Amino acid sequence: MEGEAMSVNKESYEQLKADLGSHHVTLVAVSKTKSVEEIKELYDLGQKDFGENYVQELTEKQSQLPKDIRWHFIGHLQSNKAKQLAPFIHLIQSVDSARLLQEINKQAKKINRVIDCLLQVHIAQEETKFGLDETELDTLMTTNAGELHGLQNVKIVGLMGMASFTDDMEKVRSEFKYLRAIFDQHAKRQMSNVKLQTLSMGMSSDYFVAIEEGSNMVRIGSLIFGARN
Numbered sequence: 001m002e003g004e005a006m007s008v009n010k011e012s013y014e015q016l017k018a019d020l021g022s023h024h025v026t027l028v029a030v031s032k033t034k035s036v037e038e039i040k041e042l043y044d045l046g047q048k049d050f051g052e053n054y055v056q057e058l059t060e061k062q063s064q065l066p067k068d069i070r071w072h073f074i075g076h077l078q079s080n081k082a083k084q085l086a087p088f089i090h091l092i093q094s095v096d097s098a099r100l101l102q103e104i105n106k107q108a109k110k111i112n113r114v115i116d117c118l119l120q121v122h123i124a125q126e127e128t129k130f131g132l133d134e135t136e137l138d139t140l141m142t143t144n145a146g147e148l149h150g151l152q153n154v155k156i157v158g159l160m161g162m163a164s165f166t167d168d169m170e171k172v173r174s175e176f177k178y179l180r181a182i183f184d185q186h187a188k189r190q191m192s193n194v195k196l197q198t199l200s201m202g203m204s205s206d207y208f209v210a211i212e213e214g215s216n217m218v219r220i221g222s223l224i225f226g227a228r229n
């Protein structure tokens with residue numbers, strides 16, 4: 001419909017919310033490139049978790065929108081920008097190095113917060129996707145467990161991953177299975193600031209497969225907001 005092209009797809013949203021709710025899966029609405037008006041529209045339908053990929057875009061939107069929105073950072077985060085997110089971020093889903101974790105901890109400590117983080121694991125075949133590989137994750141979680149223990153202003157609450165961008169759902173499924181196995185393996189290990197509970201996997205095109213493979217948090221943009229430019 002002309003003039004309504006910019007608005008939220010309410011039907012898809014309600015359907016999705018009902019589907020996910022019955023599976024106890026948390027929906028993060030990915031609002032990158034979308035306006036504050038569009039976000040507010042979805043917020044008014046009851047959505048509280050929103051995900052963004054860019055620090056500047058996120059901080060600008062955050063300042064204009066209701067303060068009870070739970071903002072998730074899902075893009076690649078440069079260490080020097082952690083400071084801008086620290087005061088308000090609900091969950092940083094894309095932690096991919098010990099160095100970044102240390103920086104988030106440092107910024108959180110200054111303002112007396114404990115920031116929840118997910119470690120991003122590289123599960124796709126594409127070279128371009130960020131994240132730790134299995135060995136790097138092992139190193140961070142086990143070899144460097146002592147160092148990790150010292151970071152009392154961050155809490156590692158789960159893992160995040162993105163599958164390959166392909167129509168081959170069996171390939172996507174095998175990547176999600178792989179992440180689930182890694183998750184289960186590390187979920188046994190618990191420290192005061194490490195307790196894996198959230199498995200964030202699944203986007204508009206593959207969330208149904210992700211849920212079948214054990215995801216309990218999906219990050220969905222285009223299905224709710226329409227295609228991005």
Ligand SMILES: *Cc1c(COP(=O)(O)O)cnc(C)c1O
Pocket residue numbers: 030032053074075162202203204205219220221222223
């Ligand atoms: C953009 C993005 C999404 C959402 O993608 P859609 O296909 O629009 O659902 C999910 N996760 C990450 C990390 C993203 O960058």
